Amino acid sequence: MTPVDHETGSITRLHRIELALEGWIFHSRWLLAPLYLGLIVGLVILLIKFLQELIVFLPQTLVASQSDVILALLTLVDLVLVANLVLMVVFSGYENFVSKIDVHLHPDRPEWMGKLDSGGLKLKLIASIVAISSISLLKSFMNVDKTSDREMAWMVGLHALFVVSGLVLALTDKLSAKK
Numbered sequence: 001m002t003p004v005d006h007e008t009g010s011i012t013r014l015h016r017i018e019l020a021l022e023g024w025i026f027h028s029r030w031l032l033a034p035l036y037l038g039l040i041v042g043l044v045i046l047l048i049k050f051l052q053e054l055i056v057f058l059p060q061t062l063v064a065s066q067s068d069v070i071l072a073l074l075t076l077v078d079l080v081l082v083a084n085l086v087l088m089v090v091f092s093g094y095e096n097f098v099s100k101i102d103v104h105l106h107p108d109r110p111e112w113m114g115k116l117d118s119g120g121l122k123l124k125l126i127a128s129i130v131a132i133s134s135i136s137l138l139k140s141f142m143n144v145d146k147t148s149d150r151e152m153a154w155m156v157g158l159h160a161l162f163v164v165s166g167l168v169l170a171l172t173d174k175l176s177a178k179k
Helices: 015-060 065-098 116-144 151-178
Strands: none
Touching: 065 116, 065 151, 116 151
16 A cells, blocks of 8 residues: 555655665666676687587597597587576576566477576576586596596586485475475
8 A cells, every 4th residue: 555645645755765766676687687698698608619629529530439529529518508508597597587588479489488487497407417417427437547536536426416406406396396
């Protein structure tokens, strides 16, 4: 209910200040937009690194061993997964916190756009991190002669931590959905 001065019938000064403050708070969400633009610049950087990896490996393709080919492909897949992760954060973060992206009629609009809340985003993020960690671990196993036991132990430990974190997040999300 709007506070009204009964003598004049106008909105009180305190309520006008409150409305102005709430307007500033609401519009402050646009401060996130440059951050999302920065992530898009990060996607361009990932594209450059992807092309660089591809160009460096292409001349070696015919003489490379099978494990070298697999390692090169895993590196490319790793970069693609990170790019997918960044794109998910940009789309869902912008839609959840700044403004809706008006592409409802576009035939290529991803199905999950507009449906991924912050809880769903966290689960997708941890799943992507686990996948990226898995690829890094697999690359280390394939290069076991170049990786120390200590490095390998740290990588396995961190991967296990990511997996357990993902399971705990999923379980927490499931339990909170039941309530």
